[in-house]
Amino acid sequence: MISQKKASYLLIAALFALGVLMPFVIKKYQLNMLTEIIVFALYAVSYNLLLGYAGLLSFGHAMFFGMGAFTVAVSLIHIPGLSMWNAVLLALVMTTAVGFITGGFLLRHKGAYFALLTLAFNSLFYAVATKWHKITGGDDGLSITRPDLHLGFTTVKMAGLTNFYYVTLVVIGAVIVFCWYFTKTAMGQTVLLMRENEERMKFLGYDTNISRLILFTFTGALAGLAGAFYTLHFQFVSQSAISVDMTTTVLLMTFVGGTGTFWGPILGAFVYIIVQNYLSDITDRWPLFMGLIFIVMVLLIPGGISQIILAIRGLFSGKGGRDKPVAAEESPS
Amino acid sequence: MSEVSVFFLHGLAYAGLLFLVSAGLTLVFGMMNVLNFAHAAMYMLGAYFSFSLLQATGQFWLCLLICPLLLFIIGALVERFLLRRVHVYGHLHELLLTFGLAYIITELVKWIWGNFPQAVNLGGFLGGTVELFGIIYPVYRIFIFVCAVFVGTAMALILYKTRLGIILRAAVNDNEMVNALGFNVPLVFTGVFAFGAALSGLAGVIAGPLLTTYPGMAHEILIDAFVVIVVGGFGSLGGAVVASLLIGELQSFGVLLFPKLSLALVYMLMAAVLIIKPSGLFGEKQ
Numbered sequence: 001m002i003s004q005k006k007a008s009y010l011l012i013a014a015l016f017a018l019g020v021l022m023p024f025v026i027k028k029y030q031l032n033m034l035t036e037i038i039v040f041a042l043y044a045v046s047y048n049l050l051l052g053y054a055g056l057l058s059f060g061h062a063m064f065f066g067m068g069a070f071t072v073a074v075s076l077i078h079i080p081g082l083s084m085w086n087a088v089l090l091a092l093v094m095t096t097a098v099g100f101i102t103g104g105f106l107l108r109h110k111g112a113y114f115a116l117l118t119l120a121f122n123s124l125f126y127a128v129a130t131k132w133h134k135i136t137g138g139d140d141g142l143s144i145t146r147p148d149l150h151l152g153f154t155t156v157k158m159a160g161l162t163n164f165y166y167v168t169l170v171v172i173g174a175v176i177v178f179c180w181y182f183t184k185t186a187m188g189q190t191v192l193l194m195r196e197n198e199e200r201m202k203f204l205g206y207d208t209n210i211s212r213l214i215l216f217t218f219t220g221a222l223a224g225l226a227g228a229f230y231t232l233h234f235q236f237v238s239q240s241a242i243s244v245d246m247t248t249t250v251l252l253m254t255f256v257g258g259t260g261t262f263w264g265p266i267l268g269a270f271v272y273i274i275v276q277n278y279l280s281d282i283t284d285r286w287p288l289f290m291g292l293i294f295i296v297m298v299l300l301i302p303g304g305i306s307q308i309i310l311a312i313r314g315l316f317s318g319k320g321g322r323d324k325p326v327a328a329e330e331s332p333s
Numbered sequence: 334m335s336e337v338s339v340f341f342l343h344g345l346a347y348a349g350l351l352f353l354v355s356a357g358l359t360l361v362f363g364m365m366n367v368l369n370f371a372h373a374a375m376y377m378l379g380a381y382f383s384f385s386l387l388q389a390t391g392q393f394w395l396c397l398l399i400c401p402l403l404l405f406i407i408g409a410l411v412e413r414f415l416l417r418r419v420h421v422y423g424h425l426h427e428l429l430l431t432f433g434l435a436y437i438i439t440e441l442v443k444w445i446w447g448n449f450p451q452a453v454n455l456g457g458f459l460g461g462t463v464e465l466f467g468i469i470y471p472v473y474r475i476f477i478f479v480c481a482v483f484v485g486t487a488m489a490l491i492l493y494k495t496r497l498g499i500i501l502r503a504a505v506n507d508n509e510m511v512n513a514l515g516f517n518v519p520l521v522f523t524g525v526f527a528f529g530a531a532l533s534g535l536a537g538v539i540a541g542p543l544l545t546t547y548p549g550m551a552h553e554i555l556i557d558a559f560v561v562i563v564v565g566g567f568g569s570l571g572g573a574v575v576a577s578l579l580i581g582e583l584q585s586f587g588v589l590l591f592p593k594l595s596l597a598l599v600y601m602l603m604a605a606v607l608i609i610k611p612s613g614l615f616g617e618k619q
Contacts, residue, residue: 051425055425057425057428057429059432105604105607105608108607108611109611111424111425112362112366112367112368112424112428113563113567115368115428116368116559116562116563117563117607119555119556119559120556120559120560120563120600120603123552123556124597124600127596127597131596244552248432248436251429251432255429285440285444287436287440288437288440288441288444290436291433291436291437291440292437294429294433294436295415295430295433295434295437298419298426298429298430298433299415299418299419299430302419302422302426
């Protein structure tokens with residue numbers, strides 16, 4: 001028998017191998033979609049660290065995503081010769097700083113208050129992005145060209161999609177694995193326990209406010225990284241990247257996939273983007289159907305697709321009770 | 334001088350509208366502890382219902398009567414069949430549900446009425462102007478303020494002077510006890526939510542002729558209403574009055590004094606309140 005841990009490592013390796021093979025198998029249009037899925041998977045994973053693990057419902061996650069997206073675009077336009085790494089690094093620094101500062105304000109509140117304030121802050125960022133036409137391009141958005149990647153010994157052309165897909169796969173994939181590792185560390189477990197019983201954690205000597213701030217900043221930086229790759233992927237960014245719709249998107253992905261497991265949101269991003277692509281071919285009203293799917297899930301399957309999968313697996317293996325979701329649904333209100 | 338008073342009156346009119354929107358929001362939040370993200374979407378629904386009804390009948394008074402009633406029914410249905418079902422899952426799910434509802438309502442509105450602004454034109458007395466202390470001023474803006482004062486007074490009277498108000502406030506404190514005393518608390522909560530929806534509908538009808546009716550109007554007012562609630566204090570009616578006036582005037586004079594910063598002023602006020610008194614001006618300590 002292989003242990004649970006080993007099985008996880010094998011699964012990750014298999015997924016990477018599959019990812020490496022994909023460009024040979026699928027068409028360019030689908031590869032485009034796959035790159036988008038990987039980027040949004042990180043965005044959804046970062047959101048789930050807040051929602052599923054810490055029980056913090058934020059309606060302002062797009063401000064980090066958008067901040068990362070705009071930082072890359074603006075820095076690539078205004079600093080000539082800037083390498084891709086440095087642009088991404090700048091985005092990370094910016095979103096970390098923003099996460100730390102806004103977190104200080106926002107985390108004074110919990111539950112509904114927190115949700116409301118994040119929405120208000122997101123709107124502030126959106127307003128700035130719309131009005132500050134000189135830097136952000138306002139309604140017109142910003143177009144960039146992906147810079148080539150210098151690896152020291154060789155230069156990789158980034159103009160084509162396939163090369164960029166590999167960079168995305170390796171970088172974002174590694175970061176997602178790191179997130180998974182993070183949830184297993186003492187810090188990650190602290191976050192979980194804090195949601196379950198904050199009083200007791202305080203009693204045990206943990207400073208829950210600091211832990212929450214660290215988590216918030218961390219997830220902000222992750223969303224910023226996703227945003228940075230979003231800009232690099234589309235070679236375009238507009239204020240929609242920082243709008244509340246972008247938060248709605250990640251909320252839908254995370255929730256459809258399921259907040260109860262680590263991999264749920266990744267699955268959610270996958271399903272969401274594919275369903276969206278097909279629905280938008282059939283009807284212009286796809287957001288309406290997305291909304292209906294969301295409501296039905298909230299009412300009937302609060303654990304999302306991962307809940308269904310776990311239930312099916314439980315049926316087959318006959319040990320339904322074994323795989324308790326890592327991050328159970330409710331937060332104590 | 335006259336310019337200043339005109340902007341002051343503009344501020345009062347917007348404050349009136351803000352109060353009408355945030356009163357329902359804060360009522361539902363204070364009573365049921367549900368932050369209704371769909372509130373502004375319902376407000377938009379009210380505005381669009383009124384737009385269609387006005388086109389069909391031409392009677393604005395009829396809109397003022399019927400649209401809140403329609404929203405009352407919608408609110409009651411939402412509470413009874415959707416919100417109550419997720420209540421057991423806790424706070425997070427209630428928020429998610431109302432958020433999803435807002436999303437669906439917005440999409441439905443785009444589908445039915447189109448994704449472009451609709452102008453509502455008022456004829457008759459309300460559409461005219463009146464001379465007030467030497468300034469010619471639109472009647473309608475004064476009407477909004479009067480409406481807000483009327484609604485605010487009525488709410489305060491019901492909450493603090495009637496038997497119904499006592500039951501409501503008691504149910505907030507200890508709903509099991511009130512239930513045990515023989516009052517139908519779930520029905521009371523349905524009523525509160527429906528009343529909140531009706532208020533949002535009324536605000537929507539009133540907003541129609543003042544602002545344009547378009548699918549983005551919900552989000553626009555939602556943020557301002559949220560700021561009102563944060564500044565005034567969560568669930569406090571008196572706080573909503575003061576904060577509405579503050580923000581209404583701030584927006585109005587902000588445009589006059591610092592046109593570029595007018596938008597940021599509101600957020601700056603919110604940030605200042607959050608730093609100095611996180612529970613809001615009139616909020617109780619959480």
